[in-house]
Amino acid sequence: MDELTEAYVKWKYNFNLSDNFNEEYSFKIDAVNIYTLEKEVCIHRSENTKAAVALVSAGYLGTSPEFPSLAISLQTLELYYTLRLFKPSFSVEAFAKALCHLYSIPFHRGYRTGLSDTFDVYLAIRRRIDSQVAKELGHEGANYCVLNSCPACCYKLEDEPELEFSRMWVVDRNNSLKRMAGIGNREVSDTRIFGESDYYLSEDFVNIYAGEIKARPLACNIEDEDPDELQSDWVDEEHGDPTDGIEDSELAQCTENWKAAAADQQKKMWGIFHESGYFASACRHGFVLWVADMIRSGELAKYPLAIVAKALGVLPPRWLMGYDIGCSFGGTILRSSLGPEFAKQKCRTCVNAFHGYSHNAACQQKYHPLNILGMGLEDLETLERLFSSSNQLAPLIRYMTAYRRRVFIDIFLQQWDQEKYQNLATMLHNNYVQALNILEDEAKALQADLLAKGITIEDLETYFVEESNHLKEIGKEAEGDLHAVAYVELLQRYRELSSACDNAAADFRSQTPADYEFLASAASYSRNLSDGRRAETKRRYLREQRDKTLFEVVQMETAMSISPRWEPTDREYIETIEYMNTRKYRQALERLYKLVIQRLFELHKMNLSFTGYKMRTHISNALQRRSKAIRNAVKTYNSAAAAIGRPTLDWVKVTHYSFLDQFNVLQDTRHSILDKKWADPVVRHLMKQHRQVARAKEEIQHCNIQIRRLQTSIFDEDKKFQKVLEHLKDTSMYFPVHDFINRRRAVNQLLLSRIYQTQALPGFTGNRNPGVREGSGPPTSTSVPMNFDLPDPDSDDGEDAEDDEIVDGMGAVIEYMSNLST
Ligand SMILES: [Zn+2]
Numbered sequence: 001m002d003e004l005t006e007a008y009v010k011w012k013y014n015f016n017l018s019d020n021f022n023e024e025y026s027f028k029i030d031a032v033n034i035y036t037l038e039k040e041v042c043i044h045r046s047e048n049t050k051a052a053v054a055l056v057s058a059g060y061l062g063t064s065p066e067f068p069s070l071a072i073s074l075q076t077l078e079l080y081y082t083l084r085l086f087k088p089s090f091s092v093e094a095f096a097k098a099l100c101h102l103y104s105i106p107f108h109r110g111y112r113t114g115l116s117d118t119f120d121v122y123l124a125i126r127r128r129i130d131s132q133v134a135k136e137l138g139h140e141g142a143n144y145c146v147l148n149s150c151p152a153c154c155y156k157l158e159d160e161p162e163l164e165f166s167r168m169w170v171v172d173r174n175n176s177l178k179r180m181a182g183i184g185n186r187e188v189s190d191t192r193i194f195g196e197s198d199y200y201l202s203e204d205f206v207n208i209y210a211g212e213i214k215a216r217p218l219a220c221n222i223e224d225e226d227p228d229e230l231q232s233d234w235v236d237e238e239h240g241d242p243t244d245g246i247e248d249s250e251l252a253q254c255t256e257n258w259k260a261a262a263a264d265q266q267k268k269m270w271g272i273f274h275e276s277g278y279f280a281s282a283c284r285h286g287f288v289l290w291v292a293d294m295i296r297s298g299e300l301a302k303y304p305l306a307i308v309a310k311a312l313g314v315l316p317p318r319w320l321m322g323y324d325i326g327c328s329f330g331g332t333i334l335r336s337s338l339g340p341e342f343a344k345q346k347c348r349t350c351v352n353a354f355h356g357y358s359h360n361a362a363c364q365q366k367y368h369p370l371n372i373l374g375m376g377l378e379d380l381e382t383l384e385r386l387f388s389s390s391n392q393l394a395p396l397i398r399y400m401t402a403y404r405r406r407v408f409i410d411i412f413l414q415q416w417d418q419e420k421y422q423n424l425a426t427m428l429h430n431n432y433v434q435a436l437n438i439l440e441d442e443a444k445a446l447q448a449d450l451l452a453k454g455i456t457i458e459d460l461e462t463y464f465v466e467e468s469n470h471l472k473e474i475g476k477e478a479e480g481d482l483h484a485v486a487y488v489e490l491l492q493r494y495r496e497l498s499s500a501c502d503n504a505a506a507d508f509r510s511q512t513p514a515d516y517e518f519l520a521s522a523a524s525y526s527r528n529l530s531d532g533r534r535a536e537t538k539r540r541y542l543r544e545q546r547d548k549t550l551f552e553v554v555q556m557e558t559a560m561s562i563s564p565r566w567e568p569t570d571r572e573y574i575e576t577i578e579y580m581n582t583r584k585y586r587q588a589l590e591r592l593y594k595l596v597i598q599r600l601f602e603l604h605k606m607n608l609s610f611t612g613y614k615m616r617t618h619i620s621n622a623l624q625r626r627s628k629a630i631r632n633a634v635k636t637y638n639s640a641a642a643a644i645g646r647p648t649l650d651w652v653k654v655t656h657y658s659f660l661d662q663f664n665v666l667q668d669t670r671h672s673i674l675d676k677k678w679a680d681p682v683v684r685h686l687m688k689q690h691r692q693v694a695r696a697k698e699e700i701q702h703c704n705i706q707i708r709r710l711q712t713s714i715f716d717e718d719k720k721f722q723k724v725l726e727h728l729k730d731t732s733m734y735f736p737v738h739d740f741i742n743r744r745r746a747v748n749q750l751l752l753s754r755i756y757q758t759q760a761l762p763g764f765t766g767n768r769n770p771g772v773r774e775g776s777g778p779p780t781s782t783s784v785p786m787n788f789d790l791p792d793p794d795s796d797d798g799e800d801a802e803d804d805e806i807v808d809g810m811g812a813v814i815e816y817m818s819n820l821s822t
């Protein structure tokens, strides 16, 4: 392998090629070269050169190391590699077919296999060169990437203001990168484990955390779903999921919603997959930290716990982690073996913005990004973007070996990070502009509205406290006496039966004709007899039922020492009826809420996942069904609300986000709540706006720090590059390192020009001069080290456009959801 790598570098950078060869040892071989379309090449070599090495020196790679029958040109492999970087779904088979087409020969599987095997070797050579380049640049060592790849997170400067959180990062799972369990002997033939990835956590490491949390099954099954659909062999009854560690009843509703959504996903036939997806983590700027494969399981607690273990060991203290179930997962961490370290390092969890809206109000107050001090405008949705991109790999890796699957995911993640780096200054710029706009527009509107309402910022702060105090009380409302409910229900039944009994007796009497004549005619006698018997049977049956119920009533009265019997005009009776109506109301509201949330999740999935047509059809059918269910739930809710004199809802409002926000207000059945200031929808909007303005101010502070970090790291890097190149002069490593540096410098120039653009914004308040990296000693030179020739950052914004498209897509979902009226 070393020889091949060396030969590759010589070929690639075109130096030191000896033409001392022996005609005797030269050989001809069938070849594939997309640029020349030659069918055969003659390979020269000297006596001591191996065939494989001679091939590489000539720019070819053999399909097998010892006796290759076919050679593929390195340029062809390089082309395929490059295409794949930008189109991860471009399969080896498609490329092999394209080659066959150019060569005017029919495709057969052998070509694909040959190309695939050769590509493996090509990638191995590349990895070797990459790691040598990294070594020369000092980019090696455990956790180098996590600690360095994102300058905005990692390049801490001296004298920076202290931020609330040292790092913001996010974790989530994705189910689309599944791989079928071994088919036939395929698994046996390739047992390699790809261990060279900087991102992957090993299965053994993950399993250290397997036994930490015990499973706690979903308390209630999702309604209107067929329980038999659930693949019971898939449900892990022993190992807990990320919500199973909590004992906090306040978050019970969040976990229930989450479990229901998770169970919904597990209904698919996943038993046939070995890897059922992957767990990923990334910083707020999108740089990937660690990933772990999910092996034959759903979203178990061990995956995020393993990633948290890494974070506690590697990242600086006081980090903040976002996760769609971050509220209860915080409790799960604390109850695991990682708890003490987590607490000691003062780390915390939160939920990401989109999922946050589906959590209850008490949870949102503590865990939603909008309400967290020091959070800035971060929505923590960065993994949605990663997943929507990595989903492209899904159809390709489904039938690969475990080894190749990881290789391809690893390449994808590296490329992803490259693009995130290239886009970093633009991202910070956009955040800056967004924050400035909020300060410009929202802050002004807020001031005007506060004035109009006659309240102040301090009032809003008071309302937050009042709301949160109130939310603590929720669920603690006076519970009605369940015995009284049972007793009143029994009395109601007894009364119904009594009147039915009286009616039946009346019926029986009416069966007796007015012109009754003894034995008038045989026919009418038998008819009368049969009608009479039926009425009599009914009467007797009802009487039995009534007596039985009366017996139960008396029994209950004895047990509850009730005497005399409650009458509908009695105070106790009325209070119990009121309580029963309220309970009915609450149940109707809860069902409605659950349905809306489920639909929210479905819409989310429909938009962002690279789901196939069939899947989308399935989801949209489910949505139609759900819409009908929501309509019915609204009807039930309205009649329950009318019964207790609460305002009714209309369908259009229910499908709007604001319903979720109002849920906890509606949930409280004490009438006084509707008079509370903070329950007023206009005030609620102002409270939100106020928070947003506060977050925008923090965002400006974050951007000021992070832009300067990036700027400094670019200047420092350039100084280092000059030194390294100097040092490597006249060695073979000079060329690949130079190649790397050239590309990096071009990207850095782009970043700098964007940084200068941000610094030129009218509202920019940061420091425009580069700083000194913490712990790097006094600066060696204060002047800008090189003359950057700055390109126009707007000239190519392909990457931005794609990101914006996704964000726009998100907006479309919300829009769609708010407008959905059928
Ligand atoms: Zn970052």
Ligand SMILES: [Zn+2]
Residues within 6 Å of the ligand: 251, 254, 255, 327, 328, 351, 359, 360, 363, 364, 367
């Ligand atoms: Zn929650």
